[in-house]
Amino acid sequence: MTKQRLVAAIDIGGTNTVFGLVDLDGQILLKETISTAHFPEPEDLVHGVCEQIDLAMRLFDSKYVLAGVGIGAPNGNYFNGTIEFAPNLKWKGIVPLAKLFSNRLKVKTVLSNDANAATIGEMIFGGAKEMTDFILITLGTGLGSGIVSNGEIILGHDSFAGEIGHVIMFPDGRQCGCGRKGCLETYCSATGIKQTYADLLMSRHRDSHTKVQNGTAKYIYGKALQGDADAITAFNQTGEILGLALANSVAYTSPEAIFLFGGLAMAGDFIFKPTIESFERNVLNIYKNKIKILPSQLNENNAAILGAASLIIKALNIS
């Protein structure tokens, strides 16, 4: 009997690393979570993860063979297989993580940033299966993005393409963590909508600011569900800016669809309706009523691991 192929999928986060084994249909046969911060050296994390993978593969040995490893990581450089100066990790400088895994597991290993992994995940296992041109926007603490054109992810000459969250929307706008002002992600992200909501409250109740700052985007969503006018306005303002940004984005790559992923995208019509309304109002004529804005079809709990798995499935061309 021919053995079926599995891939190892690893998602490196600032707090936790999630890893697992995934088959070519996207079935997750193993999923584990360990603390990234627990490993001051990347070699130690690689050792720990590989021990677990080895053990699991021995259990699966009769039916499966390990075909490769895919890694999603902050500041991941696909070309070099490295994590480069990731501000949220303890590992400093340039970490050759793909090489550490491939040396240990003796299979091809690829690494990319989290947003690119999620994007390939959407293409292999999600809503973009039949698409060659689409954009994925991740709405989390910040705004990440991956752009697929001609069936390939756009990496750019240095693997750092797809930073739509850092398009400057308002040159004198909100201070961004990148040091500049008015970046899209200062408005359209969990952080952004919290600020917008706080600003709306502040304009009427001077004392409510602190409370909102400690809340979450989910809290604002809950408020909107209850009919809170400020919460609904916060979603509308966020969608207005996001729609304009997406209208500008399609002038670059004319995608078939744009997928929204992450916490804010879970707010359904509260975010999709004003975004689509602003998009269609602001977009160039030739793109009007042609481009779908859709929720990601990946389950948020498994998106990171399926994204990492997709990276290697795509690289091996075995989907």
Next chain:
Amino acid sequence: MTKQRLVAAIDIGGTNTVFGLVDLDGQILLKETISTAHFPEPEDLVHGVCEQIDLAMRLFDSKYVLAGVGIGAPNGNYFNGTIEFAPNLKWKGIVPLAKLFSNRLKVKTVLSNDANAATIGEMIFGGAKEMTDFILITLGTGLGSGIVSNGEIILGHDSFAGEIGHVIMFPDGRQCGCGRKGCLETYCSATGIKQTYADLLMSRHRDSHTKVQNGTAKYIYGKALQGDADAITAFNQTGEILGLALANSVAYTSPEAIFLFGGLAMAGDFIFKPTIESFERNVLNIYKNKIKILPSQLNENNAAILGAASLIIKALNIS
């Protein structure tokens, strides 16, 4: 003796159509200009052009064979080989121009819009020969663009990608011919800088407006060369906005270089200096001091025909 391959190159413009025969080294063996407006039906233009090409090929017959036809045209759809609703042409609706040529000349024929043709021209014969990721900006009456990623031009799902001229820079900005406001090309183009210069003069001399409106971008360049403060300021303001737009653009595709082509780009330091200064000031950290902003290396007189030739040379993979 094996015959060398030639391609026919055709650039359809609102006023004139330029066509010719080009070898794989970019040598132009024939170049002719005819009036597009003279042909109310596209079939008549195709007939006229093909007669000339047939005649020339008979002269070259002993040494050359026709390998294909490349066409640059306004509103060109690469996937369908059609010109679609081009506002500057007499031919209305959808014109299957590539098919008309391939039926007549019995060789593969490809068609794309002018900016994409110029972009492939830069890749095959210009400054981007060794590049897989770059952007070309054409600064003419409007602002056109072509984006190359992973060695391929980004066409998008409908062949209408690469409209950077219609990114909205200022939501309440200048009226654009597309019906919206604040598009990049209303500021950064020959038309845009004329408006900027006129606005600068108007702010001091109420009577000078008409005169400037009848001038050209070249006139403003001449003024700048003479040290005219308003002309120099007009270039600086144009470069400031262009630099910001390019800083935003690289967040999409992280190119190795951006080439500027066309009349305004001929103004040298007057436009490049403020553009580069603004670009480096506005660009995200990870892209700083990495991305070259360069003048196109194609001679403006031959760029259109070399661009059209490049389309088919690239499609046949014979460069």
